[in-house]
Amino acid sequence: MSPTPKSTLQTLLKSSTGTKVQACLLESLGTASDSQIEALVELLAPLSAQAGVKMHCVRCHLTYTENKNHSSACKNKHDDEGNTEYETGNDEGITTLNCCGTSFDSEDSPDTEFCFTAPHTTAEDDVLYYESGNEDEDGVNTNVIRCAVNGCAKKRKVAKKVGNKGGSASKKQKAV
Ligand SMILES: [Zn+2]
Numbered sequence: 001m002s003p004t005p006k007s008t009l010q011t012l013l014k015s016s017t018g019t020k021v022q023a024c025l026l027e028s029l030g031t032a033s034d035s036q037i038e039a040l041v042e043l044l045a046p047l048s049a050q051a052g053v054k055m056h057c058v059r060c061h062l063t064y065t066e067n068k069n070h071s072s073a074c075k076n077k078h079d080d081e082g083n084t085e086y087e088t089g090n091d092e093g094i095t096t097l098n099c100c101g102t103s104f105d106s107e108d109s110p111d112t113e114f115c116f117t118a119p120h121t122t123a124e125d126d127v128l129y130y131e132s133g134n135e136d137e138d139g140v141n142t143n144v145i146r147c148a149v150n151g152c153a154k155k156r157k158v159a160k161k162v163g164n165k166g167g168s169a170s171k172k173q174k175a176v
């Protein structure tokens with residue numbers, strides 16, 4: 001059985017990187033006919049629907065849209081809790097962070113800026129929060145707090161009153 005155009009396309013899309021597919025489509029748009037563009041707009045309708053829905057991440061408390069979400073979109077900083085051990089006669093020690101066990105020179109800052117990255121999420125069940133139940137445990141980042149603790153609901157109401165300023169509106173989105 002010879003491959004159909006559909007299966008050839010499926011294979012091509014699955015084996016190419018997202019960046020290459022995006023670049024190729026952007027390039028081709030330059031010379032595309034109206035009907036080709038219409039077809040593509042239709043095919044990408046789910047994506048454009050995602051782009052229109054602002055979501056709130058319950059881990060890092062940023063506004064995001066699902067079409068931009070990816071495995072390291074949600075960046076979480078280390079917390080400041082840690083222990084520093086000094087060798088006798090040396091005033092530079094080794095600090096080990098409680099959040100993830102990263103160690104570094106006490107005079108320095110950690111090699112990695114972020115404690116961990118993840119996709120943004122709206123599901124609190126996906127998030128390991130720092131709260132009374134687990135606050136003694138290692139590996140829990142004190143920056144990871146619930147929306148209620150962070151005061152998100154309040155902030156969002158205020159933001160609505162002043163209109164569309166700030167937040168994701170300040171990030172310009174390129175029209176494709
Ligand atoms: Zn996030």
Ligand SMILES: [Zn+2]
Pocket residue numbers: 077078079097099100101102114115116141
């Ligand atoms: Zn950390």
Ligand SMILES: [Zn+2]
Pocket residue numbers: 056057058059060061062146147148150152
């Ligand atoms: Zn929040």
